[in-house]
Amino acid sequence: xxxxxxxxxxxxxxxxxxxxxxxxxxxxxxxxxxxxxxxxxxxxxxxxxxxxxxxxxxxxxxxxxxxxxxxxxxxxxxxxxxxxxxxxxxxxxxxxxxxxxxxxxxxxxxxxxxxxxxxxxxxxxxxxxxxxxxxxxxxxxxxxxxx
Amino acid sequence: xxxxxxxxxxxxxxxxxxxxxxxxxxxxxxxxxxxxxxxxxxxxxxxxxxxxxxxxxxxxxxxxxxxxxxxxxxxxxxxxxxxxxxxxxxxxxxxxxxxxxxxxxxxxxxxxxxxxxxxxxxxxxxxxxxxxxxxxxxxxxxxxxxxx
Numbered sequence: 001x002x003x004x005x006x007x008x009x010x011x012x013x014x015x016x017x018x019x020x021x022x023x024x025x026x027x028x029x030x031x032x033x034x035x036x037x038x039x040x041x042x043x044x045x046x047x048x049x050x051x052x053x054x055x056x057x058x059x060x061x062x063x064x065x066x067x068x069x070x071x072x073x074x075x076x077x078x079x080x081x082x083x084x085x086x087x088x089x090x091x092x093x094x095x096x097x098x099x100x101x102x103x104x105x106x107x108x109x110x111x112x113x114x115x116x117x118x119x120x121x122x123x124x125x126x127x128x129x130x131x132x133x134x135x136x137x138x139x140x141x142x143x144x145x146x147x
Numbered sequence: 148x149x150x151x152x153x154x155x156x157x158x159x160x161x162x163x164x165x166x167x168x169x170x171x172x173x174x175x176x177x178x179x180x181x182x183x184x185x186x187x188x189x190x191x192x193x194x195x196x197x198x199x200x201x202x203x204x205x206x207x208x209x210x211x212x213x214x215x216x217x218x219x220x221x222x223x224x225x226x227x228x229x230x231x232x233x234x235x236x237x238x239x240x241x242x243x244x245x246x247x248x249x250x251x252x253x254x255x256x257x258x259x260x261x262x263x264x265x266x267x268x269x270x271x272x273x274x275x276x277x278x279x280x281x282x283x284x285x286x287x288x289x290x291x292x293x294x295x
Contacts, residue, residue, distance in 0.1 A: 024183055026180075026183055026185055027180050027183055030176060030179060030180050031176060031180055033176075034172040034173055034175075034176035035172075035173065035214070035215060035218035035219070035221075035222070036169075036218075036219070036222065037218060037221065037222040037225060039222070039225050039226075039230070041225070041229075041230035041233065042225075042233075049230060049233045049234070050233065051218075051221065051233060052221065052232070052233055052236065052238060053214060053217055053218050053221055053238075056214050056217075057177060057180055057181070060177060060181060061181070064181070074204065075193065075194045075200070075204045077194070077210075077213075077242075078212065078213040078214065078242060079213070079241065079242055080239070080240070080241045080242070081213065081214065081217050081238070081239065081240045081241075081288075082237075082238075082239040082240075083237065083238055083239075084236070084237040085233065085234065085235060085236045085237070086235065087234065087235070088230075088233055088234040138204070138205075139194075139204050139205045139206055140204070140205040
């Protein structure tokens with residue numbers, strides 16, 4: 001188990017979370033605002049639904065819970081986003097997110113980590129979003145033999 | 148919303164410059180959203196808002212967070228499909244080239260297939276990407292949306 005310290009320590013088999021929270025209108029509007037999605041369903045007065053991409057910030061909730069000492073010696077670079085939405089999340093929904101490290105590998109001198117996450121509605125148990133996130137742990141390359 | 152789109156139909160946003168401000172909005176948005184207390188929060192220097200830190204990490208300067216281009220693609224898909232995209236869909240993106248300060252970014256989507264599923268709902272599959280002003284691809288991916 002490589003949780004408990006840095007994000008750069010995470011390894012295959014690690015489980016992050018679950019973390020529970022209640023979805024607020026502030027979170028939906030603020031996220032949509034910073035990425036210039038000015039649609040009524042994200043920034044209106046009511047009836048808001050979660051932009052699917054907001055699942056990416058749930059990754060930070062998991063990192064904060066599982067890696068309390070922060071990023072580590074190098075900055076991560078996001079490489080791949082892959083989110084499937086099965087049902088919408090709405091303001092006031094109590095949500096639970098859990099993550100699992102599915103792979104960590106070296107490719108062309110850079111370390112990649114694959115995290116798979118699931119977002120569920122706590123009250124109904126319904127799976128809302130499944131997300132696969134791949135990051136590169138450092139921009140600088142290193143010899144493959146050192147992996 | 149009633150849609151009738153054919154394979155080959157293409158959509159694109161207006162060109163936008165990936166300015167320093169746009170990069171910083173995303174940086175500051177993350178702790179602000181995490182705190183969820185209605186106030187603005189900031190975070191320590193990142194490769195997306197601090198040149199000195201980015202250079203120390205081996206980069207030539209700050210680069211845009213990949214989620215910005217993913218969100219610009221998603222915004223285009225919401226323009227086309229409406230809120231249903233946030234109800235039953237899939238979006239995959241891969242960042243194949245870094246986006247540096249002031250580069251032009253255009254989000255694009257092209258319908259690849261249209262099928263009717265067992266429930267009688269129309270399912271659209273699309274190729275999606277972001278390109279610069281010379282049509283060089285920066286972000287590539289695919290999307291799926293099931294209409295209501």
